[in-house]
Amino acid sequence: MTRSRRDFIKTSASAAAAATLTTGPWIRLSSASPNDTLHVGLIGARSMGYGDLAGHLRQPNVVCAGLCDVDREVLEGRAGDVEEMTGTRPRLFADFRELLAADDLDAVIIGTPDHWHCLQTIHALEAGKDVYVEKPLANSIAECDAMVEAVRRHGRIVQVGQQQRSGQAWQDVVEFVRSGKLGDVRLVKVWGFFDYGKGLPQVPNEPPPPHVDFDMWLGPAPEQPYNPSRFHTHWRHQWDFGGGLLSDWGVHLIDIVLWAMDVRKAPRSVSAVGGIYTYTDRAIETPDTLSVIFDMGDYAISYEHLAGLSKSYYGRGYGIAFIGNNGTLVVNRSGWEVIAEERDDEPAMKPVPFVEGVESNHERHAINFIESVRSRKDPLCTIEVGRDAAEFAHLGNIALRTGSRLIWDADARTFTANDEANDLLTPHYREPWSFPG
16 A cells, blocks of 8 residues: 555655755755746645645745635734745635635645545646645545545645655654564554543534634534534544544554555454543543554554543653564654564664654655655655555544444455445535535
8 A cells, every 4th residue: 555665765765865955943945946936825724734834935936825714813813924924915715716716826735624625635636736735635535535536637746744754764764664673563553642632621502703604614514503612623523524533643653654564455354442431521522542453464553542641652652663573663753762672681683772853844745745746756645645544544433433343345445244334434525515526
């Protein structure tokens, strides 16, 4: 499912070259022709979307062609931020389709909630725009598949916001795991203990604020009342809009596992246990406690999270442990190390002391997207890479929601003998929005 070792070496070299472009506190493209100005728009301006836009605007000859958001207060505030940063106030849009119709728009960043990623990406592709879309790729497996097909049909550049792909430390980890030095890897352990996973306290529904177009915010999701505990940021704990910690943080970590283990197949089975065990008084539908096992045939991938906590395995609140017969490589954004096993009181391999990482690779990822748009070569995180990581996350959530041991037929894109699980593959879009077909 992930790229070959040859592609890994090629992209690692590209990222290493990008690492030499650091000048002061920001990473910048080394040069760009004045005639090669890239006009970038943003849909979803509140949080990660604006962070992605700012990383693009710090590069030479990248300008903001417009901002779009359903929250007028967010839109006006971000317009001021862009004006302060660039000296020019961008055009503002309440409807993303109007932004996509702009003749001077080359590429669009999509930072909206997960349930909007599919439609907005496909509309952008149909409008002839390149796309940087935040992770997870979409809120369902069928949406991911529709996006992959649309990208290849329209021949556009799409970068998925799994920014760790652009980090040199992560690339070094992938290369080390693939070297075989750890011996046979029998278990890859992934965990994410985050306080925000517990959501907000339950509060009554209320009318949406006058500055929010809540019907447009819902978009294709089922009609429902506005609730401040299920809105900004905390929408990801509701199944209609997101997949909880597994599809939010877990997808970043699972992506590295698939890359390092060179996964090219679906798991033999997926099973999960968990639920809302502690925060029963919170406005959440996704589990505060979750354990998932992906049976890969000759090894297993495990994923765990406990919302509301921050300390976990190997002294890290989140991370990955590649557990081999010779040693264990432990990594998160702070860095990585290798802990050697012992045989007959001797280390089974040479340990690797802690190697410091880079907490954020967002700007490197933006640079890679810009370079891909100009060269028309695939970025580091293609649509297929984003689909694969999101697929594993959705498989884990569907296993939990159905209480099933799932058998996934990746070729047929369906579960074997499980109608309940198959019904969760494709969302039921609310009119007037239609599922892309």
